[in-house]
Amino acid sequence: MLNKIKEHIAEVEAFTATSKDEIEQFRIKYLSKKGLLNDFFAEFKNVPNEQKKEYGQTINKLKTAAQEKVDTLKATLEAEEEIKGVYGDLSRPGEPIELGSRHPISIVKNKITEIFSRIGFNVSEGPEIEDDWHNFTALNLPEHHPARDMQDTFFVQTDPDIMLRTHTSTVQVRYMENNKPPIRTISPGRVYRNEAISARSHCFFHQVEGLYVDKGVSFADLKQTLQYFTTELFGKSKIRLRPSYFPFTEPSAEVDVYWGLETETDYKMTKGTGWLEIMGCGMVDPNVLKNCGIDPEVYSGFAFGMGIDRIALLLHQIPDIRMLSENDMRFLQQFKSVL
Ligand code: DAH
Numbered sequence: 001m002l003n004k005i006k007e008h009i010a011e012v013e014a015f016t017a018t019s020k021d022e023i024e025q026f027r028i029k030y031l032s033k034k035g036l037l038n039d040f041f042a043e044f045k046n047v048p049n050e051q052k053k054e055y056g057q058t059i060n061k062l063k064t065a066a067q068e069k070v071d072t073l074k075a076t077l078e079a080e081e082e083i084k085g086v087y088g089d090l091s092r093p094g095e096p097i098e099l100g101s102r103h104p105i106s107i108v109k110n111k112i113t114e115i116f117s118r119i120g121f122n123v124s125e126g127p128e129i130e131d132d133w134h135n136f137t138a139l140n141l142p143e144h145h146p147a148r149d150m151q152d153t154f155f156v157q158t159d160p161d162i163m164l165r166t167h168t169s170t171v172q173v174r175y176m177e178n179n180k181p182p183i184r185t186i187s188p189g190r191v192y193r194n195e196a197i198s199a200r201s202h203c204f205f206h207q208v209e210g211l212y213v214d215k216g217v218s219f220a221d222l223k224q225t226l227q228y229f230t231t232e233l234f235g236k237s238k239i240r241l242r243p244s245y246f247p248f249t250e251p252s253a254e255v256d257v258y259w260g261l262e263t264e265t266d267y268k269m270t271k272g273t274g275w276l277e278i279m280g281c282g283m284v285d286p287n288v289l290k291n292c293g294i295d296p297e298v299y300s301g302f303a304f305g306m307g308i309d310r311i312a313l314l315l316h317q318i319p320d321i322r323m324l325s326e327n328d329m330r331f332l333q334q335f336k337s338v339l
Pocket residue numbers: 166167168169209210246248249279280281282303304305306
């Protein structure tokens with residue numbers, strides 16, 4: 001009899017349950033009125049006297065073990081159910097982690113700054129709300145200069161001195177005012193122009209400005225830098241410079257890159273010429289250096305400016321500039337694989 005009770009103790013200790021039902025069955029088996037324990041207690045009177053002590057201790061041990069088992073199993077199960085109520089089934093497979101994507105403007109901006117960083121250009125930034133000096137006057141566009149009309153300007157409230165910058169050339173001025181040559185800096189940022197919105201143009205867009213000022217900087221340095229850049233960005237090394245006019249550079253040029261005429265899209269993009277205009281550039285006008293506190297007798301420099309949006313449209317075959325600011329997830333998600 002004693003051995004039988006000991007076997008039950010072992011069984012009780014090994015018992016586990018995954019449902020309330022199983023625990024209840026277990027409780028009935030041992031602890032209910034008709035349960036085994038009561039049978040064992042009833043048996044007590046038939047146990048020989050000298051065994052009574054050990055017998056009594058053993059059934060008490062079984063009783064405690066069974067009671068404790070029921071209590072702990074119940075508590076564990078209830079705790080698990082409570083957690084399930086809050087978090088759901090914790091054993092279910094995890095939710096897939098959604099990869100984010102960079103905006104095409106950021107992708108192109110990062111590429112451009114990275115390419116120039118390899119040849120020693122740092123990155124600088126300036127404010128989007130500017131004063132007349134930094135947007136126009138210091139850049140050799142004094143009041144009433146006709147070239148001010150080249151860029152339709154948004155003025156802030158009614159103050160003609162405060163405006164949304166129309167180009168990132170403003171950062172050239174700020175950088176030269178605050179730093180001594182040698183200067184090699186790239187200034188990306190958003191610019192604003194009061195223009196009708198269409199598939200090709202927007203009232204805000206993005207530019208990257210480049211500036212190099214040192215002793216003995218020549219037009220040949222400018223050409224070589226641009227050729228390096230177009231090779232790295234587009235994989236195209238054939239460029240041409242067409243004479244142009246910007247108030248802040250002399251001489252000035254517009255840069256075309258030879259895109260090629262291999263596909264129908266090439267024909268469309270280049271209007272059948274194979275050439276694409278990608279930026280303006282030139283040697284920094286001595287007046288601009290002077291305005292920014294740099295002696296043009298000692299130093300010379302080149303500058304260039306390009307539109308990021310247009311390059312993003314080109315590189316990613318985006319048909320409409322407005323898609324860049326609509327935040328349509330179906331559009332943005334297509335850039336997941338691009339770093
Ligand atoms: N600021 C000019 C624009 O917005 C672009 C530009 C042209 C910048 C020539 C330059 C430059 O630095 O040298 O159209």
